[in-house]
Amino acid sequence: MTVGYRWTCKLCGASNAPAEACSKCNCPAEVTADEIDLARSAGSFEAVIHKRENARRARAEWFAQPLWQKTVDVAAFALFIVGLALGKFAGPIVYNVLRIALALAGGVLIWITHGTLFERK
């Protein structure tokens, strides 16, 4: 997005006129702290562009899945969270067994569905 005022590049520190990206290093005007860290460690902003593109593609692929697979995904995540949340109540041993079983079941389901999802190119 284009910013409507003069701004300082968060990556290289260059002063910029209103624009979408830095005139010196091409870093977009609007970036997160994580993206800056990634760009610094990779030595260029290309790594961030690549990561954004991968994230966009992963989202598009997730939504392109059949409905049953999305349902399994959401259900697995809910199981995982419920499993973790039950751990907050340090109650009878049965809760501990239940929470470990739920978190494991959810975790395994997420791992299975996402393992196949993100390996696809």
Ligand SMILES: [Zn+2]
């Ligand atoms: Zn810059």
